[in-house]
Structure formats: C-alpha cells, structure tokens
Amino acid sequence: MDNKSSVQARFVQIKSALLDKIERGDMCPGDKVLSENKLAASFGVSRMTARRALSELVVEGILARSQGVGTFVSDSRPMSSILEIRSIDDEIIQRGHRYSNKVLGVHTIHASERQSVWLGVSANSLVFHTKVVHMENELVIQLEDRLVNPALAPQYIEQDFIHTTANHYLSKVAPLTQADHSVEAISPNKELADILEIDITQPCLKISRRTYSSKGIVSYARLYHPGNRYRIGGHLDFHPSN
Incomplete structure (x- = not known):
C-alpha cells in the first residue's frame, strides 16, 4: 500500500x-x-x-x-413531525437519503379482543396484519406493525410492500380524515432490539397511531424507532383571538 x-x-x-x-x-x-x-x-x-x-x-x-x-x-437524527402524517419513504427521500425496506410479514389474522377495540371491529373478526422494517441509508429507523380493517381496504393484503408503503396505499383507497396518536419511550425486548439492530439496553420511541377515513377506523399502527437514530418534533403557530 x-x-x-x-x-x-x-x-x-x-x-x-x-x-x-x-x-x-x-x-x-x-x-x-x-x-x-x-x-x-x-x-x-x-x-x-x-x-x-x-x-x-x-x-x-x-x-x-x-x-x-x-x-x-450534533443531533443529526432524522426528525418526523408529530403534527402531520407522511409516508416514511417520502421523508427519507426528501432528506436526500436512500430508502429501502424489508417485509417481515403480511397476514390475515383473527383479531384479539384488544385488537378488535383498536380497529373498532368485532372480536375474532378477520383483519390484515403487516410488519415492515424501514431503513434510511441501510440503517433501520422504523418497525411498522400495522393492523388494517378489510372492510375499508379490501385489497390491502395483495399489495407489494417492497415497492409501496402502507401509508401510500391507504391514503389512496381510504383518504385520511382524522387520526389520534400517542408517543412513549420504551425498553425493547430481545426480538424488537434484534429487528431494530440495537442493543437491548437502548431505549426506543413507540408511536401508536389510529387513522380514520370518512367511513370509520382504517388502521392501527405501532411504529417503533431506535431512540438514538430518530426524533420527532413539530412547529405550532399561535394567533391571538379577536
């Protein structure tokens, strides 16, 4: 050399x-x-x-x-807005980075009692369940664990989630009218730590998000992020009332 x-x-x-x-x-x-x-x-x-x-x-x-x-x-972790819902691939590409993903599962399952409450369906109803890992420049930044109501997106299970995201597809077939979500810090179990490619001692951000169309609850997603690679924020404008 x-x-x-x-x-x-x-x-x-x-x-x-x-x-x-x-x-x-x-x-x-x-x-x-x-x-x-x-x-x-x-x-x-x-x-x-x-x-x-x-x-x-x-x-x-x-x-x-x-x-x-x-x-x-520096705090160079990617940041997503808590005040808007965007497809994660769009966020990554807008930052000038490479987006890729890995599909862990696409299934039809019988909803448990808890899952039925999340989606507003009867217990034991058939619902769609997908798990997708999203990566930015080959680094894992999100595990998307999503349940979808088949009545409002019947072809969801047939989509190729390597080439489209759940957000993109659902926004077309069941346009978003409202959403509620919560954010919490959690300690991952071994399975989650392995998926996110972090040490089990590292904290995670968990976003629980339920989205609605004009016809009802479309999906319930749990989004897990490595705490050392991701952050969320937002900007609010306040105008004095007349």
Missing part, C-alpha cells in the same frame, strides 16, 4: 470508529469529541489526518464545531 492509500485508510478508520460509537449510543448528541491531537495520538496518525476525519463529519452534519470550545456530536 502506498503512502497516499495508507493515509486514506487511516482517515476512514477514524471516521468509522466515531460513527460506530454514535450509532451504538456510546456518544450522544452534545457529547464532546476528542481533540485533533488526542485523536491523532489514539490512532497513531498525524494531526492533519485526524483533522480531515473530523472536518468531513462536520460537513456531513454528524459533528458540529464551536470555535474555541471544541467539536461535539
């Missing part, structure tokens, strides 16, 4: 090590990163090589520099 290639490999090594720590949650938004000198000493490289690694992560929005203070992990 020539000297130029060797420098390139060491610079990539530093970037990868920092990214791994951030993805694992060992370094969180606001945490200070080692200085160029300390990184250089730690990896046995020149200060210029360490500086290049940090500078590229700053340009990519992973790190943020504060003049005279240091370099910190």
Whole structure:
C-alpha cells in the first residue's frame, strides 16, 4: 500500500470508529469529541489526518464545531413531525437519503379482543396484519406493525410492500380524515432490539397511531424507532383571538 492509500485508510478508520460509537449510543448528541491531537495520538496518525476525519463529519452534519470550545456530536437524527402524517419513504427521500425496506410479514389474522377495540371491529373478526422494517441509508429507523380493517381496504393484503408503503396505499383507497396518536419511550425486548439492530439496553420511541377515513377506523399502527437514530418534533403557530 502506498503512502497516499495508507493515509486514506487511516482517515476512514477514524471516521468509522466515531460513527460506530454514535450509532451504538456510546456518544450522544452534545457529547464532546476528542481533540485533533488526542485523536491523532489514539490512532497513531498525524494531526492533519485526524483533522480531515473530523472536518468531513462536520460537513456531513454528524459533528458540529464551536470555535474555541471544541467539536461535539450534533443531533443529526432524522426528525418526523408529530403534527402531520407522511409516508416514511417520502421523508427519507426528501432528506436526500436512500430508502429501502424489508417485509417481515403480511397476514390475515383473527383479531384479539384488544385488537378488535383498536380497529373498532368485532372480536375474532378477520383483519390484515403487516410488519415492515424501514431503513434510511441501510440503517433501520422504523418497525411498522400495522393492523388494517378489510372492510375499508379490501385489497390491502395483495399489495407489494417492497415497492409501496402502507401509508401510500391507504391514503389512496381510504383518504385520511382524522387520526389520534400517542408517543412513549420504551425498553425493547430481545426480538424488537434484534429487528431494530440495537442493543437491548437502548431505549426506543413507540408511536401508536389510529387513522380514520370518512367511513370509520382504517388502521392501527405501532411504529417503533431506535431512540438514538430518530426524533420527532413539530412547529405550532399561535394567533391571538379577536
């Protein structure tokens, strides 16, 4: 390996090590990163090589520099609005990132008593159940666990969810008129942690969302996000009343 290639490999090594720590949650938004000198000493490289690694992560929005203070992990997690409902693939593509997914299951099941309450159907009724993992730049950011009322979307189960999302399809056949949802932090069990590709000690965001069309409840979805890769927010405008 020539000297130029060797420098390139060491610079990539530093970037990868920092990214791994951030993805694992060992370094969180606001945490200070080692200085160029300390990184250089730690990896046995020149200060210029360490500086290049940090500078590229700053340009990519992973790190943020504060003049005279240091370099910190930025809050670069994707953010979705809690105030609107959009298809997750549209959100990811709008950020300029790559969207992909993995379908874990597409089934017709008999609704349990709890599931029947969620969908507003009779217990033991047949309902559709899908589980899809959504990824951004090959990183898992959501497990979508969704129940759908067949009376309002009878062809739902026949869709190819590799090439369309539940949100896209349902918005066409049963346009949204209202929704209610809740957000909570949870600790994942092993199955969920494995699906989200996180350590079982990492917290998750769980969004429970029920959507309605003009004819009734269309779907009930539980959306699970790795807490260290995702955030939600919103903006409200308030106007004084006359």
